[in-house]
Each structure stands twice: as structure tokens, then as C-alpha cells.
Amino acid sequence: MAAVYQALHRRVSSLVCRLHSTYVRKMRYLNQLKEDDSLCRQAQTSGTFYLFHNLSPFLQKVGKKYLVPQLSAAEMRRVLEKFPEAEQWMEKSVLIGCSDEHRPRFALDLGALDKSVIESELQGSFTDLRKALFVVDREDSPLLASAQSLLRWHDSHQYCSRTGQPTHKNPAGSKRVCHASGVTYYPQMSPVVITLVSDGSRCLLARQPSFPPGMFTALSGFCDMGENVEEAVRREVAEEVGLEVESLSYSASQHWPFPSSSLMIACHALVAAQRAEISMDTLELEEARWFGLEEIVEGLKRQPSSSKQGDGSFLPWFPPKQAIAHQLIQEWLQQQTAQTA
Numbered sequence: 453m454a455a456v457y458q459a460l461h462r463r464v465s466s467l468v469c470r471l472h473s474t475y476v477r478k479m480r481y482l483n484q485l486k487e488d489d490s491l492c493r494q495a496q497t498s499g500t501f502y503l504f505h506n507l508s509p510f511l512q513k514v515g516k517k518y519l520v521p522q523l524s525a526a527e528m529r530r531v532l533e534k535f536p537e538a539e540q541w542m543e544k545s546v547l548i549g550c551s552d553e554h555r556p557r558f559a560l561d562l563g564a565l566d567k568s569v570i571e572s573e574l575q576g577s578f579t580d581l582r583k584a585l586f587v588v589d590r591e592d593s594p595l596l597a598s599a600q601s602l603l604r605w606h607d608s609h610q611y612c613s614r615t616g617q618p619t620h621k622n623p624a625g626s627k628r629v630c631h632a633s634g635v636t637y638y639p640q641m642s643p644v645v646i647t648l649v650s651d652g653s654r655c656l657l658a659r660q661p662s663f664p665p666g667m668f669t670a671l672s673g674f675c676d677m678g679e680n681v682e683e684a685v686r687r688e689v690a691e692e693v694g695l696e697v698e699s700l701s702y703s704a705s706q707h708w709p710f711p712s713s714s715l716m717i718a719c720h721a722l723v724a725a726q727r728a729e730i731s732m733d734t735l736e737l738e739e740a741r742w743f744g745l746e747e748i749v750e751g752l753k754r755q756p757s758s759s760k761q762g763d764g765s766f767l768p769w770f771p772p773k774q775a776i777a778h779q780l781i782q783e784w785l786q787q788q789t790a791q792t793a
């Protein structure tokens with residue numbers, strides 16, 4: 453009877469499994485790898501690897517395109533064989549996803565090894581993430597950003613903040629544990645609000661002194677402890693430009709790896725047109741001003757390289773498509789165009 457029941461159970465489970473979408477099965481598999489250490493160790497032998505060196509991803513230039521190569525476990529072993537000290541280094545890798553066919557993907561930072569040896573062996577170069585994100589294919593950018601953030605988190609959480617003892621990564625890299633205190637540490641992101649303020653016919657963009665010349669973007673700021681998104685938006689807009697938000701709406705979110713790991717929560721906010729005089733926080737911002745529809749259209753067309761004028765000043769340009777600020781500006785433009793049509 454028990455055997456019949458077990459067979460029936462297996463049949464129902466496999467039917468349920470087949471009914472699940474590719475996405476659901478993929479997420480379940482990834483979760484299993486995080487929970488089951490021996491399964492994850494086994495997966496490392498059949499997975500693919502993205503390489504980093506001191507947090508810079510490895511890219512290959514083919515013609516004009518920059519590719520993000522995935523190395524097989526065998527290729528990884530061949531690279532690591534060149535460094536006797538790195539024999540066990542595949543264990544340092546962290547799980548960053550899997551293909552639809554459940555081939556796991558890992559990221560590994562080889563920062564302590566001679567980078568020129570790896571670059572010539574694999575015919576490519578370790579490239580600063582600030583450049584890499586904007587030259588690789590659009591679907592590769594989020595992967596590089598989250599892989600680097602996870603590697604950065606592990607690098608900066610080597611010790612327990614309670615005991616000072618080393619912490620230990622689980623095979624998937626989804627947590628670190630201090631054996632002395634029993635404390636488990638999980639990777640963290642800082643929530644940041646990014647807000648495109650409008651007065652109904654214009655939108656407000658600002659620049660910090662550290663931005664490249666001519667670049668303007670939406671207002672942003674880290675959420676304070678205990679704050680919700682609405683409170684953070686209202687406070688940041690009040691602090692940075694002295695305006696009071698009347699209403700706001702959520703647009704989208706994005707993980708952003710700079711300077712460490714942030715969850716950017718993007719919103720549109722409205723201020724009253726008759727109370728739209730800017731009073732800028734000069735400690736954080738260099739310039740903050742209203743932009744009309746035409747100026748936004750022109751700014752979106754402009755490249756950083758074409759923004760410099762004969763007199764040395766710069767015409768405004770906006771963040772590239774990969775940044776959520778770009779999406780906010782595009783949405784505002786569409787809304788204005790629809791209103792004026």
C-alpha cells in the first residue's frame with residue numbers, strides 16, 4: 453500500500469512540476485542550491501563561471517562588441533592550475549543565477565592572482581564596472597552589477613562584528629556564518645529613493661559636483677532608518693531643493709551597484725506650480741533647476757562627448773538607458789507629450 457502511495461505521490465509531484473512555468477522551476481532550483489550545500493558543491497562542477505579581478509569583470513572584445521564570457525568548470529580548473537595557491541578557489545565562487553536548462557552560474561573574484569596571466573590566457577581584460585555596465589549587451593548589465601555587489605559584500609564581511617572571528621560563506625554565497633557566535637549574516641542593499649519632481653509642465657533635475665560635466669539627473673537619497681518610501685521622497689525633496697511634495701507615484705525599481713549596493717526606488721512627484729521656487733542645498737548639490745519639455749527632448753538626444761561648447765561650458769545631458777533616472781525622464785516626457793497632444 454505504501455509503495456502504491458509513494459508511486460502516486462511521485463506521479464503527482466512530477467505532474468505539478470511539469471505544470472510549473474520555466475520561471476517557477478528555475479527559482480525553485482536556485483532556492484534549493486542556496487539551501488542544500490552538497491547540491492551546490494556538486495553544481496559547481498557543472499556550472500559556468502563569470503570572472504572578476506578586484507571587483508572588475510572579465511570582458512572579451514570581439515570586433516566592436518564587448519562580451520561577458522562564461523567559463524566552464526573545466527576551463528576554470530585550467531586557469532587555476534597556473535596558480536598552485538589557487539587550487540581550491542572554485543569554492544570561493546558565489547551563485548548568481550542559472551540558465552533555463554538549470555545550468556548554474558557562479559561568479560568568482562581572482563583578485564589575489566596575477567591578472568596579466570589570466571588576461572593573456574583567456575584573451576580578454578578585466579574592465580572597471582563603471583565602463584563595463586555601459587558597453588556590454590543590455591541583458592548582461594544587471595547580471596554583472598548583482599554579481600559584483602555580492603562579491604563586494606563577501607569581501608567586506610569576512611569577520612563577525614560581534615566576536616571579530618572569521619565568518620564562513622555557505623557554498624552558494626547566500627550567507628556567512630560566525631561559528632563562534634552563531635550569528636548569520638545575509639547580503640544587504642541600502643534602499644535609495646530617486647524622484648523626478650514635476651510642477652505640471654516642467655521637471656526638476658540636479659547635479660552634484662562629482663558628476664561628469666553637463667550631467668543632470670533626478671534627485672536621490674538614502675532612506676533613513678524606519679522611513680517608508682513616501683516619507684523618504686518627501687524628506688529628500690525638502691532637504692535638497694526646499695520644495696514640498698503634494699503627491700507621488702511609484703514607477704519602478706533597480707539594483708544599483710555604486711558605490712556599494714543600493715535598491716533604487718524610482719518615483720514621480722508633483723509640487724504645486726505656484727510654490728515651485730527652488731532653494732538648493734549647496735552642500736550636496738552644485739546646481740538644481742527646472743527643465744521644460746524642449747530642453748528635455750534636446751538633452752536626451754545629446755551625448756556626453758557632444759555637450760561641450762566652444763566657450764568651455766557644457767550643455768545638459770542625462771544618464772544613459774541603463775540608469776533608472778533615464779526611465780523616469782522618458783516617462784515624464786511621454787506623459788507631457790500625451791497631455792499636450
Ligand SMILES: NC(=O)C1=CN([C@@H]2O[C@H](COP(=O)(O)OP(=O)(O)OC[C@H]3O[C@@H](n4cnc5c(N)ncnc54)[C@H](OP(=O)(O)O)[C@@H]3O)[C@@H](O)[C@H]2O)C=CC1
Pocket residue numbers: 642644646669670671672673674706708710711714716736771775776777778
Ligand atoms: N541609477 C540611477 O539612475 C541613479 C543612481 N543614484 C545613486 O543613488 C545613490 C544615493 O544618491 P545620493 O544623492 O548620493 O544620496 P544622499 O542624497 O542620501 O546623499 C549621499 C550621502 O548620504 C550619506 N549616506 C547616508 N546613508 C548612506 C548609505 N547607506 N550609504 C552611503 N552613503 C550614505 C553619505 O554621506 P557621508 O559620505 O557624509 O557619510 C553620502 O555622501 C548614489 O549611490 C547614486 O549612485 C543616483 C542618481 C541616479
Ligand SMILES: [Mg+2]
Pocket residue numbers: 671672673692736
Ligand atoms: Mg542626494
